[in-house]
Amino acid sequence: MTQGSPSTFVFGLAVAGRAVATSLRERGAEVVVGDDKLTDEHRSFAQSIGARVVDIARDGELQRVMSSVSVLSPAPGVAENHGVIRSARENGVSIQSEIEIAYRMELLRSDGPRPMVAITGTDGKTTTTLMANAMLRSAGLRSEAVGNTEVPLIESLATEAQAFAIECSSFRLEHTELFRAQASAWLNIAPDHLDWHSSYQKYFDAKAKMWANCLPTDVVVAPIEDVNICAVARASAARVVTFGAADGDYRVVGNELCGPSGPIMNVSRMKRSLPHDVTNALAAAVCMESGLASAEHVARALEQFENAPHRIQFVAEIGGVRWFNDSKATSPHAASVALRAFDSIVLIAGGKNKGLDLSQMASEPHRMRAVVAIGASADDIARAFSGVCTVVKAENMNSAVVQANELSRNGDVVVLSPGCTSYDWYSNYGERGDDFMKCVRELSGNTR
Numbered sequence: 001m002t003q004g005s006p007s008t009f010v011f012g013l014a015v016a017g018r019a020v021a022t023s024l025r026e027r028g029a030e031v032v033v034g035d036d037k038l039t040d041e042h043r044s045f046a047q048s049i050g051a052r053v054v055d056i057a058r059d060g061e062l063q064r065v066m067s068s069v070s071v072l073s074p075a076p077g078v079a080e081n082h083g084v085i086r087s088a089r090e091n092g093v094s095i096q097s098e099i100e101i102a103y104r105m106e107l108l109r110s111d112g113p114r115p116m117v118a119i120t121g122t123d124g125k126t127t128t129t130l131m132a133n134a135m136l137r138s139a140g141l142r143s144e145a146v147g148n149t150e151v152p153l154i155e156s157l158a159t160e161a162q163a164f165a166i167e168c169s170s171f172r173l174e175h176t177e178l179f180r181a182q183a184s185a186w187l188n189i190a191p192d193h194l195d196w197h198s199s200y201q202k203y204f205d206a207k208a209k210m211w212a213n214c215l216p217t218d219v220v221v222a223p224i225e226d227v228n229i230c231a232v233a234r235a236s237a238a239r240v241v242t243f244g245a246a247d248g249d250y251r252v253v254g255n256e257l258c259g260p261s262g263p264i265m266n267v268s269r270m271k272r273s274l275p276h277d278v279t280n281a282l283a284a285a286v287c288m289e290s291g292l293a294s295a296e297h298v299a300r301a302l303e304q305f306e307n308a309p310h311r312i313q314f315v316a317e318i319g320g321v322r323w324f325n326d327s328k329a330t331s332p333h334a335a336s337v338a339l340r341a342f343d344s345i346v347l348i349a350g351g352k353n354k355g356l357d358l359s360q361m362a363s364e365p366h367r368m369r370a371v372v373a374i375g376a377s378a379d380d381i382a383r384a385f386s387g388v389c390t391v392v393k394a395e396n397m398n399s400a401v402v403q404a405n406e407l408s409r410n411g412d413v414v415v416l417s418p419g420c421t422s423y424d425w426y427s428n429y430g431e432r433g434d435d436f437m438k439c440v441r442e443l444s445g446n447t448r
Helices: 015-026 040-049 061-066 083-090 098-107 125-138 170-174 200-211 227-235 275-284 295-304 332-339 358-362 378-384 397-407 429-443
Strands: 008-011 031-034 071-074 116-120 143-147 163-167 183-186 219-223 239-243 251-253 256-259 262-266 313-318 321-325 345-350 368-374 390-393 413-416
Touching (some): 008 015, 015 031, 015 040, 015 098, 061 083, 071 083, 071 098, 098 170, 116 200, 125 143, 125 163, 125 275, 170 200, 183 200, 183 227, 200 227, 219 227, 219 275, 227 239, 239 275, 256 275, 262 295, 313 429, 321 429, 332 345, 332 358, 345 378, 345 397, 358 378, 368 378, 368 397, 378 390, 390 397, 397 413, 397 429, 413 429
Parallel strands (some): 008 031, 116 163, 116 183, 143 163, 183 219, 219 239, 321 413, 345 368, 368 390
Antiparallel strands (some): 313 321
């Protein structure tokens, strides 16, 4: 991309937006930036990269900018019904997400594009992306975990990376046209982000775009138990490989992780092997199908793999009760992963709901000791578990931890697995998880 490239309107100036704007300007492209709530910091950033700032709150400004640009690059948080998206469509402006723009840049690389392994799904994306990256590194490649992680793909293009493991959220996939990966896995699907997508079908279709541009030389990995995902896989041009806990090309036989060529490793050798860890590991074997890693590399990576924080993260053991932080579980489907992992649970759940049915969180009644309901959805959580187990409400996290401690018994697990976002009490799930862990650690010095 050089001088004279089509001008781009980058809207939303958090991590991804700033990375896109900076990368485009470094390549000589004309860039206009904006945000729902412009700040002095935004204006200072724009000045530092030589970009023009527009305030769409001013009369006629949105129409003026849309008539002057060829591309809109919305931040992942800009929902599909946002006025900026509608205006782009009305004006025939191409809408391209961060990974789409990054992919187009990579296609222009003098040595050709580097290998890409992509992961999508409702739950487990980050973990499986990090696992895949660990496998690639175990194979001796300088690889980077990018996309919906802390580092956008576009930011890593200028590094010495030899391969990329890319976490593909529906937000980023929604606005892709050319993006493809030589190997990719779709882990699962359940209603989520219905505050961003206008319907579940739109959410599903966004995920499916990961396989829209596959070539016959590519490989796609699908969960054998999901007929809808498998149907999309088989409709693609790629070779199809399946995975599942008990069936599929990659599966568990006895206590062995196995692939088409035989055993990969014993599950007992994994650093952590909760049920979802095992299925994530099977899906991450997409690295083997890509030809970038061998069974030996996969086994070595899984022996040493440590997950990112806030994902069923062990915090402490207090009086025979283990405490886990699963603050990243912001949907009922995600929370159910934690609920299936343990036998006797005191659950701390609630927050700001995303328009999802919270009653599905009560689908494991035999595991439930009690529930502490928190946040804006506390009443909904209480209704979901009414008649299932004891339910109490807490007004803050410290109270939730104290009440969970009182309700738990020796051998139980207390887990913060909210099933909702954090945007009622906290600014993000990390802040919520950190507060939970702080309260638990304070409790450990003052136990019953």
